[in-house]
Amino acid sequence: MHFHDGEVPVDYRRYTGRKLIFIVGLLAGLLICLVASISLGAADISMVHVLKSLGGLDVAPRVEIIVRNIRLPQALAAVVAGAGLSMAGAVMQSILRNPLGSPFTLGISHAAAFGAALSVMVLGGGVITSGTGGGVNVTAPYITTASAFGFSLLAALIIVGVARSRGATPETMVLTGVALGALFTAGTMFLQFFADDVQLAAMVFWTFGDTARASWGELGSITLVTLACTVYFLFNGWNYNAIDAGDETARGLGVRVERLRMAGMLLASLLTASLIAFLGIIGFVGLVVPHMVRRIIGADHRYLLPACFFGGGLLLLISDTVARLLFSPHTLPVSVLTAFMGAPVFLFIILKGRRS
Amino acid sequence: MILNVRDMGFAYNGSPVFQDVEFSVDPGELLAVLGPNGVGKTTLLKCINAIHAPRSGTVYVDQRDVSRLSPREIARDVGYVAQRSEAARFTVFDAVLMGRKPHVRWRVGEEDLRIVSAALKRLDLDRLRLRHIDTLSGGELQKVAVARALVQEPRLLLLDEPTSSLDLKNQISILRLVRRVVDEHDIAAVMTMHDLNTALRFAHKFLFLKQGRVFAAGHMHEVTADMVSEVYGLPVQLRIIDGHPVVLPCH
Numbered sequence: 093m094h095f096h097d098g099e100v101p102v103d104y105r106r107y108t109g110r111k112l113i114f115i116v117g118l119l120a121g122l123l124i125c126l127v128a129s130i131s132l133g134a135a136d137i138s139m140v141h142v143l144k145s146l147g148g149l150d151v152a153p154r155v156e157i158i159v160r161n162i163r164l165p166q167a168l169a170a171v172v173a174g175a176g177l178s179m180a181g182a183v184m185q186s187i188l189r190n191p192l193g194s195p196f197t198l199g200i201s202h203a204a205a206f207g208a209a210l211s212v213m214v215l216g217g218g219v220i221t222s223g224t225g226g227g228v229n230v231t232a233p234y235i236t237t238a239s240a241f242g243f244s245l246l247a248a249l250i251i252v253g254v255a256r257s258r259g260a261t262p263e264t265m266v267l268t269g270v271a272l273g274a275l276f277t278a279g280t281m282f283l284q285f286f287a288d289d290v291q292l293a294a295m296v297f298w299t300f301g302d303t304a305r306a307s308w309g310e311l312g313s314i315t316l317v318t319l320a321c322t323v324y325f326l327f328n329g330w331n332y333n334a335i336d337a338g339d340e341t342a343r344g345l346g347v348r349v350e351r352l353r354m355a356g357m358l359l360a361s362l363l364t365a366s367l368i369a370f371l372g373i374i375g376f377v378g379l380v381v382p383h384m385v386r387r388i389i390g391a392d393h394r395y396l397l398p399a400c401f402f403g404g405g406l407l408l409l410i411s412d413t414v415a416r417l418l419f420s421p422h423t424l425p426v427s428v429l430t431a432f433m434g435a436p437v438f439l440f441i442i443l444k445g446r447r448s
Numbered sequence: 449m450i451l452n453v454r455d456m457g458f459a460y461n462g463s464p465v466f467q468d469v470e471f472s473v474d475p476g477e478l479l480a481v482l483g484p485n486g487v488g489k490t491t492l493l494k495c496i497n498a499i500h501a502p503r504s505g506t507v508y509v510d511q512r513d514v515s516r517l518s519p520r521e522i523a524r525d526v527g528y529v530a531q532r533s534e535a536a537r538f539t540v541f542d543a544v545l546m547g548r549k550p551h552v553r554w555r556v557g558e559e560d561l562r563i564v565s566a567a568l569k570r571l572d573l574d575r576l577r578l579r580h581i582d583t584l585s586g587g588e589l590q591k592v593a594v595a596r597a598l599v600q601e602p603r604l605l606l607l608d609e610p611t612s613s614l615d616l617k618n619q620i621s622i623l624r625l626v627r628r629v630v631d632e633h634d635i636a637a638v639m640t641m642h643d644l645n646t647a648l649r650f651a652h653k654f655l656f657l658k659q660g661r662v663f664a665a666g667h668m669h670e671v672t673a674d675m676v677s678e679v680y681g682l683p684v685q686l687r688i689i690d691g692h693p694v695v696l697p698c699h
Contacts, residue, residue: 344530
């Protein structure tokens, strides 16, 4: 082959340059919103004070406590959860070659919730203490996470199995998701019916996806899992592109499709399960963000995945801040807001898909 | 000799699809694999680049046994154009760039971009380079798939029904392109085909599969009406029109 005489077109360079600028823009927006989110709330703290506190400079102890112990962990939890769920959604949409793939629409979130509820009740993860802020904590988070992971994995395996035998058409996937979601929700309700009031409170409270419950320790765990999975996903960005071109084409390009699909589903489930186990169910972020980003910069995962990472973090951070402020002094769990935002987008995707 | 297939057999769920298949393809040769529906043409193609593992026999590409190579190593030598390729939201340039994947470890280099750019020019796709492939016509999308296989810089090109979903003009244009690439770059190519007449016109050699075995093989000018009648179970005539053999079904 003698294809070495080409010159790279200027407009292609400009095109990839624009995508990079978009990603950098998202990162910049994320950092600005992070500072703004920390400064906003019941106790007013100026952005300058926030920056000073974050930079370790001298500020009033009250400000220090609010920033470091209350608002920063919550804001970071929102960023990490948004980033992680969006990555999981983008990867699932690719490996199932299905626009409606996401941890929430496929029932994986519900399975994780069931697993967590089961561990609260049966597996000894359920030593419950009432938190100082009136909340309820699960005191054995690792057993809860393991159990949530186990069940989300089960759901993921069922989905991969169904996709293999029936084909991963949008209809099949969504119906499988509906069935799994209903099944695990029923299971959770069953457990709730027999739970005592403290356990019940823990389960119900826990299903509201809420970033406020993240402490520094939990934040460390979910950050670690999210970053590890992100590195793996980014490393395989080109492989996901190949799968988008069709399984046969991907195999012809030397991609081990089955292995990639299984590993992707397992890691996306692990990521979802760990986020859900610590923060509760936060729906639709994993579905909506990849779609929005894809419309702007296209489906090339080398750019799509980093953009989803920052975009997901940004979207959930904004949602979380709005949820905190909307009915101040009452704070709304962010999952309520994402559901209100996500459901219309979900409908839009279905309508758009029908037309094309 | 670039491709050498020896004594190859394949079975699906225990029942044999084909057996004792032997053939070879030299540089600058285009081989058409022909035969009725369900005879295993596509499977045969996938056994060559180890997408399927043959039950018996060996495939050599440039004297190397492909069963001993990794998928990535195979993809560096064998380009594959699948029967169907999906159209996602990629630009033509990025879709073709994917063909460089077997050669790239982590980051795309300048050389890869230059190769893609040259291939797009050669295939007359340059003006579409920033169009998303989900807005292309079937013919254009097929050209993208061929371009992607070519930037793999393969020694051997495999094409599975490259013209099955195309109109007459696009059929001719794709096959002309394949033929030109084979001639100019001295690579070997194997394609499966339904349309006998286009195969007769563009391929150098043929291989008829019938009931799981090679029924006949040779140079295109050796195809006879009896052969075609026998393979497809239908009486046909073979006429020469403008120097090309044309198969006509008899009434």
